[in-house]
Amino acid sequence: MATIIEMKNVSKRYDDGFEALTNLNLKIESGKFYSILGPSGSGKTTVLRIIAGFSDITSGALYFDNQNITDMPANQRKVNTVFQDYALFPHLNVFDNIAFGLKLKKRPKEEIKEKVANALEKVRLPQHSDREISELSGGQKQRIAIARAIVNEPKVLLLDESLSALDKKLRKDMQYQLRRLQKDLGITFVFVTHDQEEALALSDEIFIMNEGKIIQNGTATDIYDEPVNRFVAEFIGESNIVDGVMKVDYSVEFVGKTFECADAGMQQNEPVHVVLRPEDLDITLVDEGKLTVTIVSQMFLGNHFEVNAVDEDGNQWLIHATNSVSVGQKVGVYFDPEDIHVMRIGESQVDFHNRIEEYGE
């Protein structure tokens, strides 16, 4: 698919010297759902504001449809934004808020009416045209903000932490609606969030950011299964991360034992981080396990038990179990060689991909 937005070597330094973005490169294709995921202060919102045109860049260039728009003012860009706090105009009602952009473009009255009704239909609030903004609930404001943006038929819709103010149940509902809307409209969504579950659930592709850099990008499953480093592994989902040593290809040593694994291409005896996802660990009989652990605590989380256990060397293990266990019990832990994910310390995403390509999987 065609690239719609491209950032080339973009850096952003504020007046106080804070470097929000460092030499950032990013490509966004049309018609996909993207998430930019990172902790607060990682620069994810800055990326969005640069694309929207609210923030200028210190160096580098920004392309839209292969046209350099680095210096184009925000009001001429073919993108629209759904703001974190919605930024709905309090002096206008729902209709006038949604019609704001169309009225500026001096569209005929009939067309405006039709398009606003259409947008309200799309966000499933067809009866709310005459409401005042102060009469709306948080979830309704959210949807009106989306309607106000999509009524202008942008090629790219930018969403800034748009669901973070909603309660959990409403959020889940809005996630489905967003996904449906994106499929419906067929335009690109760029969604900024610090919620990894949200990003995993919604996106075709995720950019993970930290300290002004993109650490990893790829599909949700790519990133979840193959985090490039400890930061990504810890940020995306819960993990057991232990220090280990890569003995030879396909053989790694951690917690004092050597295990068969699926990773290769590292130096002999290279120190590495080993990631084991809690849901990949199975509780079994002590004789059948690869590790022996003692249960410390367990919590019932609705669809699974979250079990905390400790092994003979004092390492903590987080396990997602389907059946209840009893605290103090000694059990075995089993995992397959493919469940072990070995990360080289300080390896970049490019090096990581080169190594994977060389050794295959």
Added chain:
Amino acid sequence: MKLRKNLFMLPYLFWLLLFVILPLILIVVQSLIGTDGQLTLANFVSFFTSGTYLSMTVNSFIYALIVTVITLVISYPVAYILTKLKHSQFFLLLIILPTWINVLLKAYAFIGLFSQSGWINQFLGIFGIGPTQLLFTDFAFIFVASYIEIPFMILPIFNSLKTINGEYIHAANDLGATRFQTFTKVIWPLSLDGVKSGIQSIFIPTLSLFMITRLIGGNRVITLGTAIEQHFLTTMNWGMGSTIGVILMIIMIASMKLTNGSK
């Protein structure tokens, strides 16, 4: 607990009764008493049938309107620029500072500036423009009244502009508005509350100004305020003075309703 709370209100209730409610009643009663000491509507009748009083009312209205418009035209841009400045609180202080000086003092200072041998005429003299009559003109009155009132217009407008969420401006830009459109369609309507309270705090007091009309306007500008002063202090017709006072209050209440009602 509730009793204690109410006890705390007592001093203020006394104050309210003695210095707000009672004087109001006295003024209304006084306005209904004729020169012969009898209860009558004669004062109101003579007010509404006399060309002098009616033209005075219209005059007050027009002067107050002019002063209000001038202060608004000057204050809005100032308040807008102030919100953009880094040290806005410092500049705001500079604007508020003159209000700490007594109005009478300021009026006398302007007499010094505007008089035949004052600085302004001296300055004009350099260019050969002979001493002109500045003091005791409509211009002088409007100029000084506007000067004195400006801080009271800037403050509420500044406060309302300051509280506008910056994201509204980004949102307007995002939806395609130019800077001018953003101003007319978002910033101006959202700052209207400040403009209204600015208008209220200038239009109403200007209606009843009398110190400045006397000192700067030289009694050439006669407003309802000056008329009240004359009736109480010179002609000693308290009944008529009170009548004008009551009418002034009705105008004030009406203009307040008007500026609040259009919300």
